[in-house]
Amino acid sequence: MNNLIEVENIKKNYHTLNGEIEALKDVSLEVKEGSFVSIVGTSGCGKSTLLNIIAGLEDKTSGQIKFKKDIKIGYMLQEDALLPWLTVLDNALLGLKITKEEDTEYVKYLLKTYGLEKFMDKYPKELSGGMKQRVALIRTLATKPDLLLLDEPFSALDYQSRLKVSNDVYNIIKKEKKTAIMITHDIAEAISLSEEVFLLSKSPAILKKHYDIIMKERSTPIKNRSLPEFSYYYDMIWRDIDEPI
Amino acid sequence: MSQSDFIKKYKRNKRFIKVMQFLILLSFIVIWQILSSTNVINSFIYSSPYNVFITIKNLAISKELFTHIFTTLSEIFISFVLGISLGLFIAILFYECPTLAKIFDPYLTVLNSLPKVALGPIIIIIFGANTKSIIIMALLINLIVSIISIYSGLKETDKVRLKMFDTFKATKWQKLKMLVLPSAYNSIIASLKLNISLTLIGVITGEFLVSKSGIGYLIIYGTQVFNLDLVISGIIILLVISYILYKGVILLEKILIKTY
Ligand SMILES: Nc1ncnc2c1ncn2[C@@H]1O[C@H](COP(=O)(O)OP(=O)(O)O)[C@@H](O)[C@H]1O
Numbered sequence: 244m245n246n247l248i249e250v251e252n253i254k255k256n257y258h259t260l261n262g263e264i265e266a267l268k269d270v271s272l273e274v275k276e277g278s279f280v281s282i283v284g285t286s287g288c289g290k291s292t293l294l295n296i297i298a299g300l301e302d303k304t305s306g307q308i309k310f311k312k313d314i315k316i317g318y319m320l321q322e323d324a325l326l327p328w329l330t331v332l333d334n335a336l337l338g339l340k341i342t343k344e345e346d347t348e349y350v351k352y353l354l355k356t357y358g359l360e361k362f363m364d365k366y367p368k369e370l371s372g373g374m375k376q377r378v379a380l381i382r383t384l385a386t387k388p389d390l391l392l393l394d395e396p397f398s399a400l401d402y403q404s405r406l407k408v409s410n411d412v413y414n415i416i417k418k419e420k421k422t423a424i425m426i427t428h429d430i431a432e433a434i435s436l437s438e439e440v441f442l443l444s445k446s447p448a449i450l451k452k453h454y455d456i457i458m459k460e461r462s463t464p465i466k467n468r469s470l471p472e473f474s475y476y477y478d479m480i481w482r483d484i485d486e487p488i
Numbered sequence: 489m490s491q492s493d494f495i496k497k498y499k500r501n502k503r504f505i506k507v508m509q510f511l512i513l514l515s516f517i518v519i520w521q522i523l524s525s526t527n528v529i530n531s532f533i534y535s536s537p538y539n540v541f542i543t544i545k546n547l548a549i550s551k552e553l554f555t556h557i558f559t560t561l562s563e564i565f566i567s568f569v570l571g572i573s574l575g576l577f578i579a580i581l582f583y584e585c586p587t588l589a590k591i592f593d594p595y596l597t598v599l600n601s602l603p604k605v606a607l608g609p610i611i612i613i614i615f616g617a618n619t620k621s622i623i624i625m626a627l628l629i630n631l632i633v634s635i636i637s638i639y640s641g642l643k644e645t646d647k648v649r650l651k652m653f654d655t656f657k658a659t660k661w662q663k664l665k666m667l668v669l670p671s672a673y674n675s676i677i678a679s680l681k682l683n684i685s686l687t688l689i690g691v692i693t694g695e696f697l698v699s700k701s702g703i704g705y706l707i708i709y710g711t712q713v714f715n716l717d718l719v720i721s722g723i724i725i726l727l728v729i730s731y732i733l734y735k736g737v738i739l740l741e742k743i744l745i746k747t748y
């Protein structure tokens with residue numbers, strides 16, 4: 244198996260008192276080890292549901308998920324979810340504390356490497372939105388996951404810090420050599436960060452299209468935005484979104 | 489207006505309020521005394537500041553005063569601590585088993601709206617005319633409210649943070665200890681204020697019904713022997729105790745509450 248994870252024909256129905264809700268109709272995708280991929284789709288189409296199922300937080304109705312090996316999954320949410328009564332260091336340590344693998348040295352190393360050394364003893368309210376998001380990422384990275392799931396990790400940030408933070412987070416993930424699946428409704432963000440993009444249809448989701456994002460001079464996400472291929476893919480995906488299935 | 493003028497004005501206003509508050513109390517006492525000395529009001533029924541002073545002094549000399557205060561204070565302390573700890577325990581139980589909470593919901597609602605004094609006679613028959621009944625009475629009054637307010641505090645735990653704990657496969661116990669309780673900490677502390685007021689009501693009601701000692705007893709006993717000086721002295725002692733306890737809890741809250 245060349246892929247780290249293979250998702251096959253996932254279907255998900257929610258049961259509620261107002262009836263059954265079809266969240267995912269039929270979604271399949273494969274992710275190569277070491278790659279960064281994005282899933283795009285309109286809001287409410289089932290992206291978070293898909294990620295929750297991959298993370299094992301929710302059961303699927305049918306379909307299969309195959310992993311290359313017994314992998315560890317890290318999940319980063321839309322909000323940083325930092326605990327205001329803990330210092331930055333303790334927040335970053337929280338994941339390891341829960342899994343009972345506390346390794347203060349490693350977490351300190353991560354904070355140091357990613358520019359948070361001076362803030363270790365500060366509380367979350369003293370940090371900018373982007374810094375908080377970095378702490379949240381380190382909290383997840385500290386558990387040494389093989390696969391990172393990111394659910395709209397930058398959507399709570401304003402546009403300017405969003406570019407910068409997505410650049411930072413991308414660099415961290417690449418430096419740590421992690422495989423990542425990111426959800427976003429921002430097509431530009433998806434193209435600038437990813438090697439592959441999966442487009443989901445409107446709710447209930449099926450996989451509508453898949454793109455290999457090939458850029459000859461690929462570098463950092465911010466720089467990728469000014470490459471000629473960027474607008475090519477941007478226009479193409481926009482066109483495909485509106486097209487009926 | 490400069491900043492220092494503003495501060496001066498603010499301080500002057502604050503002092504004015506304090507002075508007025510004191511003057512109201514002073515004139516109340518003076519007028520009360522004059523009215524009873526000049527026999528405009530019947531001092532046998534309405535007592536007088538001087539009579540109250542003498543009554544309390546005599547109670548203090550005979551050491552009876554301290555026995556009564558001690559009795560009432562210890563009943564308040566026991567009921568307060570029991571109310572908070574039982575309330576916390578049951579609220580956690582409800583939080584961890586939502587089905588249990590739903591089953592008991594109508595009973596809590598009914599009990600909460602019932603005037604608990606109505607249960608007094610039954611409590612006396614079951615538990616006897618003793619301190620136990622007083623504490624049960626106080627618990628009936630403070631416990632339901634404690635459960636409800638702590639439980640709603642626990643339920644306010646941020647959903648995203650709960651999901652974050654799930655992503656690390658946290659156990660229920662870990663979530664409770666590391667997230668839910670710390671999140672609800674401030675609302676638990678804030679519920680102490682309500683609890684102390686209710687505990688006071690409960691304890692005095694209980695003492696009215698059964699006791700042989702305590703400030704509530706003093707008031708009831710005074711009524712029975714038609715010693716209105718004793719009744720009003722009791723009320724004034726109670727006033728002072730309530731005020732001190734309430735201020736104490738507010739101070740405790742200030743010390744314990746955390747700002748993030
Ligand atoms: N726990 C749930 N119970 C019932 N319906 C849900 C639940 N979670 C999500 N849904 C529904 O499933 C659909 C997909 O939701 P979601 O995966 O959150 O969408 P997205 O992340 O793409 O915005 C929505 O219609 C939503 O209302």
Ligand SMILES: [Mg+2]
Nearest residue numbers: 290291292394
């Ligand atoms: Mg979502």
